[in-house]
Amino acid sequence: MICRSIFLTLFSFVCLCATASATNELRITLVLSEDTPLYKSFSESLSQNLSNQFKIEVLTRSEDFRIDAHAPDLIITVGSKAANSIVEKSNIPVLATLISLDQYTELSRQRPHDSNLAAIYLNQPLGRQIHLFRAALPKHTKIGLLYSSDSRLDIRNMQIAFAQQGIELVAKRSSMDSLYEDLSSIINSSEVVLAIPDNKIYNSNTLRNILLQSYQHAIPLVGYSQSLVKAGALCAAYSSPEQIAAQANEIVSQFAKTRKLPAPQYPQFFSIAVNQDVAKSLGITLPSAELLKVRIDKMQGGRP
């Protein structure tokens, strides 16, 4: 770890020196929310892939960011904490990464109508979720969804999109007080549960019992993260920090040419995680993660 930090600092320094002479080169500041492996894996992956003509500075603490004469051309924030603190402080173009759609919506209120703000969401696009269901569970046509009052999901729109694929989405608003009761009603009225990153519903206190209950009723749960699949969800589409870094890399290259940020976007690169043990136990024949990925790519017609 220490070696890496030193390396990164050195690397930033070298970049700084190398690009000092070139006046027109893009200067990027990478601001991490915290000095933890999650954010660092993103920054390492991005730093390694970015063209070396860019000048990159990495700040492992968002508090260290100061606006001075050498203001960067682009700030890439990694995680929600960094995004919130940077957007407050400056008007420099910001690409927010490792941030959820809801958090970005909140963030963009601070800079309304600002084309200098872009993001790569953590959320997988709805179309991809639907394709995952079609590819993994073609015979399951009734999906249960629990969401809290905090969720900004457009349920109506989701239901229409699923219905177009012949899938009924049974959605139920829930809260901490009625969570297990609502869960059992969802479990009883659907064939599969779609878990969403809504921490009023799915958090470390509740996930254990939610997974146990759905399993005991032989109802699979489709998750949103790799570790949720490991814990007992059937499958999930997710994007790793490295995959999001690769997308950020593309945006940066584009920005270097046009000096314009694209509209906020969903993750382009993603992986599929499956839990074959859970599938087998529930009597579900699930294709491998690789095969599911190929099928979903095909359904998307090559579109991300």
Added chain:
Amino acid sequence: MKPITLILLVSLTATSDFALALNEASELDYYQEIPIVLSASRLSQPLSDAPNAMTVIDRKMIVASGFRAIPDIFKLVPGMYVSYYKGSQAFVSYHGSTDQYARRMQVMIDGRSVYLAPVSAVDWANLPIMLDDIERIEVIRGPAAASHGANSTQGVISITTRDSGSLNGKSVSFTRGSKGVNDVVARFGKAGERFDYRMTIGYSADNGYDDLNTSPNGLPQASLLLNNGYDSNQARLMNFRADYHPNEVDSFDIQFGLNRDVQGVGFTDKNPTVLNPNSTNWNVTHDLHSESGFLQFGWLRALEDGAELKMHYYHIRQNQHEAFPYYYNGTLSNSLITQSVLTSRDELEIQHLLQTNDNNRLVYGAAWRGDRTDAQQYVDLRTAYGVEPSYSSTSNSAEYRVFAHDEWHIAPTWILNVGAMFEKDGWNNSNASPRVALNYHLAPQHTIRLDSSVAYRTPALVEKQYPEVKPGIVYQPGALFVPSSRINSPSLQPERMDSKAIGYVAELSDWHSTLDVRVFNDRVTNGIYIAQSEIFANGLNSNLKGVEITLKHNFDSDTDLTVNFAHSQGESNAPALVAAGNSKLNPADSSISDVFTGSIPINSGSLLYSHRQANGFSYSAAYYHQDAMQPFDRGSIDRQPVQRRMDARIAQPFRGVAGMKGEVALVIQNLFDQRYTEYIANNVFDRRAHITIRVDW
């Protein structure tokens, strides 16, 4: 006081602020580490990969069946024989052929073995558990000693109780019905961050079977018609479970339960009458008091790469006592017979499960079990047998076992299960029980299974030490067995079961159906039977062949159908043993040549259909059939004619005041009043109904 309140207030406000800040899903939701919840030992094996034929009865089926008593659930298992010696004394046996103490199956509740000394039978009415506490029941049909320990000869019943996190709130239900059915159950629990618990407190009572004045099947009333009119049951019980998961790898569970049960026992047939003024009845109607309890502690640790370490310890205790007068030569005694049996069991088991590679999983472990029985009888027998008033016996035994079981996915289409258990039982017999099963996936949804296994049944304490007040004088009054203080069947060895079966499992997902067929050949050698004057001996060899079929079909996600059918045919050397002078094996009826064959229903089956509507209204219907049979050790009057029975249940949910919710359910058993007799001719099962009102909040 005030500063504390203030601090509390401040900290509460602080927490809610914090919660607000975390409202939106963040990257932490996407990337947080979550401990493995559905670990290998929690995942049940799919039917197509399992080394045995298995019947799974889940909560939905339990509810749909409308049953009130746990043993009745097993009517939904193909080939299972469920009967009642008294209204409160049920027994469950796979493939019939049993007396009222079915003792050839392993019965476990959350891994706790509940068949107890001295009889090695399960006292279903005295289990500290209610039907509402059960999440699912898995029944392994066929021996499974390699994975479920000693005495798993005919099969294994494995009951899993509901997780403590499954109940979040309070629930009270009242049941009233015919035959004095009167149940009250209160349940409450809470699912927390690290600690979940649930508690059940219940009272369950009924009057058992009606008393009969005449023989139900028109046969003359013989002394073997035990008039079971006095067979009511009142149980008061509690069951507690807590799960504690302090970190991401460890989880602990602690459970305890109590049941104080009063059963009506004894019979009136042998009381002196005008016709028979000098009769003797050592078992007049009286109350049997049973108190049972258990304490169980479990620990599960998740290790690297899907491996697990698991340990459990439990203590079970049952204290039964009875006191009653008796008729001797037509005279009612002026003193009481008092009998008490205190039995306890302790077990410690540790096992390690590891995924040795992607295709191979190994479980191995070791266990120790201690059983203790203290029994006493007090009665002045000087007039009858010239024996001093009391005797007592104590028995202590320890059993050790080691086991290993390997599941190897040789190729995507082949699975080999190999396992074995080595045990040293309480009588110092050493047995090895191996098992091999090969599953071949003919096609993705079609599996053929070949399995072969061996299992042993250790003689029960009463089989070795049958109640005997003095050498040669067998004396067993009342309902309890007070084992003799000496071993009167010293050469008794464990009986051995060899089972071979071919299974076929089809998981027809296009048809929303699964089909499970098992063709089996079970051979018992060294079988234990009553030879002469309650002395047990080895030597009853029998063979049972048959087929069992289960079809499950989901019409849609709210409509299920389960159909079970079993056909079996047995043969044994009982006729030869009779010819050699073993009159105890003489069939009760001259139309039966083999007491073993006659005691197995040739065909039996069940059907359960259930439907749930979106508004919560649900209905279900069940049908049960069992061919005629002659109970193994009963007289001809107790012959069980064909059983046909239809049950129905309807339930309507309701919403009450203050967010209360509930359900009213009506169950009618034997809807068409097709009366049939159970194990004892007096036990006539006629139409009955009960209604349950449940309120949750």
